[in-house]
């Protein structure tokens with residue numbers, strides 16, 4: 001506040017590009033039956049440090065959209081910019097956590113994280129890299145399991161390793177593609193709380209796909225609700241007004257919670273319900 005009160009600082013802030021911009025992005029896949037327009041003219045601006053959840057029916061193009069932020073796919077039209085710089089390929093400033101963990105099965109939890117840190121920070125000393133790995137495994141509560149391989153870990157523990165690995169790179173943006181979709185309800189709630197704690201400690205902007213409205217309401221600052229494909233777009237953006245740190249029980253006692261929940265349900269199962277498929 002103080003800093004922005006000087007005219008110079010004000011004009012500096014005004015000159016800065018938005019943190020993350022999805023600017024009139026469309027994605028068209030060529031198919032044997034002709035071009036398939038999956039996403040049509042999507043625009044979204046995300047502030048630094050925001051937590052965004054994206055919801056929408058299966059196949060509407062959520063992964064395609066976030067893949068264009070992570071750089072795994074290129075927009076057919078439009079562009080994604082991070083701090084004014086066009087995204088054209090994956091990079092360590094944007095880390096992704098998938099539902100299926102994608103850990104190397106023959107490496108321990110420690111080694112999985114170390115490999116990523118070593119690949120991005122080859123010039124750091126071994127002691128520094130070890131410190132980063134240890135710190136992030138501790139952060140996700142995995143000190144004890146550091147020397148176990150993925151096959152010896154539960155689904156929740158594997159996802160903790162994936163999150164530690166992504167954050168150990170110190171990305172600016174963390175893309176989470178249904179990270180808790182395969183977990184049981186209790187583990188999922190535990191990991192949601194840990195994710196919020198970690199997000200509070202790191203300066204990281206999160207974009208997360210979920211099918212779970214309660215998860216989105218608990219985690220997000222804004223929920224981006226997508227219309228159905230083909231040619232999907234953003235149908236509505238819901239601001240989630242609950243203060244942080246959030247307390248799940250307290251939130252669920254707030255009548256406003258149910259108003260928002262019903263609004264999201266109405267969007268998905270009323271206005272944008274999927275037609276019955278034969």
Ligand SMILES: Nc1ncnc2c1ncn2[C@@H]1O[C@H](COP(=O)(O)OP(=O)(O)OP(=O)(O)O)[C@@H](O)[C@H]1O
Nearest residue numbers: 029030031036038057058059060061062063064065
């Ligand atoms: N490489 C590709 N070529 C052609 N079509 C594709 C390709 N990749 C994805 N699609 C199609 O694009 C559409 C959107 O897929 P996408 O995986 O982005 O959806 P989604 O909303 O993430 O789905 P889900 O919630 O089931 O993961 C789907 O109809 C899918 O079949």
